[in-house]
Amino acid sequence: MTSLRQLEYLVTVVDTGSFTRAAEMLHVTQPALSHQMRALEKGVGGPLLERLPRSVRLTPMGRAMLPHARATLADAERARCAARQASGLEAGELQIATVYSVGIGVLPAALRVWRRERPDVDVRLVEFRHADELREAMAAGEADVAVGPVPPGWDGPVRELGTEEFVVVLPIDGPREDDGTGVVDLATLADCAWVHYAPGNGLADLVDQACAAAGFQPRAAVRTEQTAAAPVLAAAGLGPALVPANVLPEGFHGRVLRPEPAIRRTLAAYCRSTPDPLTSAFIDVVAGECTLGSAHGNR
Numbered sequence: 001m002t003s004l005r006q007l008e009y010l011v012t013v014v015d016t017g018s019f020t021r022a023a024e025m026l027h028v029t030q031p032a033l034s035h036q037m038r039a040l041e042k043g044v045g046g047p048l049l050e051r052l053p054r055s056v057r058l059t060p061m062g063r064a065m066l067p068h069a070r071a072t073l074a075d076a077e078r079a080r081c082a083a084r085q086a087s088g089l090e091a092g093e094l095q096i097a098t099v100y101s102v103g104i105g106v107l108p109a110a111l112r113v114w115r116r117e118r119p120d121v122d123v124r125l126v127e128f129r130h131a132d133e134l135r136e137a138m139a140a141g142e143a144d145v146a147v148g149p150v151p152p153g154w155d156g157p158v159r160e161l162g163t164e165e166f167v168v169v170l171p172i173d174g175p176r177e178d179d180g181t182g183v184v185d186l187a188t189l190a191d192c193a194w195v196h197y198a199p200g201n202g203l204a205d206l207v208d209q210a211c212a213a214a215g216f217q218p219r220a221a222v223r224t225e226q227t228a229a230a231p232v233l234a235a236a237g238l239g240p241a242l243v244p245a246n247v248l249p250e251g252f253h254g255r256v257l258r259p260e261p262a263i264r265r266t267l268a269a270y271c272r273s274t275p276d277p278l279t280s281a282f283i284d285v286v287a288g289e290c291t292l293g294s295a296h297g298n299r
Contacts, residue, residue: 194220
């Protein structure tokens with residue numbers, strides 16, 4: 001029968017890429033680790049890892065099993081925390097997953113309120129570059145709740161929070177593409193070199209799609225991994241940037257225009273299953289603190 005310890009050994013070997021480093025991290029001998037891995041492979045009916053000279057590689061069976069192993073370990077840890085919380089041994093921990101831009105623009109206000117109301121609850125925030133990575137992590141059980149773009153085809157509870165607006169940032173002293181209206185057609189910026197996002201960042205896809213709809217492919221003057229850097233670079237004159245309006249700080253020194261047609265995305269909080277009371281309370285706080293457009297209810 002597969003044990004939690006065996007699943008922990010599998011995940012640790014994969015994460016470290018080495019039986020030697022995994023044994024050190026787990027504080028067991030390498031022969032004991034190897035024995036448990038062989039027992040796990042025997043139990044599931046085939047090899048999970050390919051032993052290479054300097055590393056290990058997952059087999060197809062291993063790749064199929066790994067996300068379930070991670071989810072099982074995460075569930076076990078949450079069960080332990082819930083039991084200790086109920087017994088009064090600890091106040092608990094809330095694990096939140098999100099994407100970079102939402103971590104900057106949406107969550108700080110909610111986390112400030114949450115911390116004031118529940119100072120004894122620890123918060124672990126995990127941020128991802130892309131909404132697809134966020135969805136995969138949530139499916140694997142790596143967090144209690146995810147906050148980000150609405151996940152397509154999600155089977156668990158989803159609470160929509162509202163519509164996030166995107167704006168174009170330009171330098172204060174640049175050409176007046178908006179004719180003083182505060183609105184800009186992205187097509188008028190087709191010849192510009194843009195402040196773009198690094199490949200793998202979900203906002204890179206959004207910029208490419210918005211520009212394609214306007215009839216051009218954006219040329220990058222610079223690419224950044226950090227959402228907060230894009231408007232600063234744009235205001236410095238490196239090129240236009242498309243950013244969520246909520247990431248701009250108060251008193252931001254740059255020209256902010258609304259694209260026409262408008263560019264929006266719906267954000268949501270979602271879980272794998274019915275959230276526990278602590279997670280539900282946090283979702284209520286996020287919904288209450290969001291300054292996005294109108295939400296569309298629960299499902």
